[in-house]
Amino acid sequence: MIENIEKVTIKKCPKCRKSHAFRVRVRRTKALAFAAAGGFDDGPLKERFIRSFVCPETSLDFESKFSVTVDSGSMVKSVKILGAWQPDQS
Numbered sequence: 001m002i003e004n005i006e007k008v009t010i011k012k013c014p015k016c017r018k019s020h021a022f023r024v025r026v027r028r029t030k031a032l033a034f035a036a037a038g039g040f041d042d043g044p045l046k047e048r049f050i051r052s053f054v055c056p057e058t059s060l061d062f063e064s065k066f067s068v069t070v071d072s073g074s075m076v077k078s079v080k081i082l083g084a085w086q087p088d089q090s
């Protein structure tokens, strides 16, 4: 299991119309051979998810689609929204 904290940007918040960045925990596992055989030759793929976010301006929650990069050697097991991205966090 590989766990990363990634930055997801919502370009236009449906609550306040601003752009927000969120911290998202992404867990990946190594892809099985047959799952990777389907033609990942075009570079990184994106897998789309829908999750609830909380607007940091209004504290209202909303659902949004976002995408997570999937490379040929791994598959996404879970994504979890941790909260708003702070510039001084890495």
Ligand SMILES: [Zn+2]
Binding pocket: 013, 014, 015, 016, 017, 018, 020, 055, 056, 057, 058
């Ligand atoms: Zn907002």
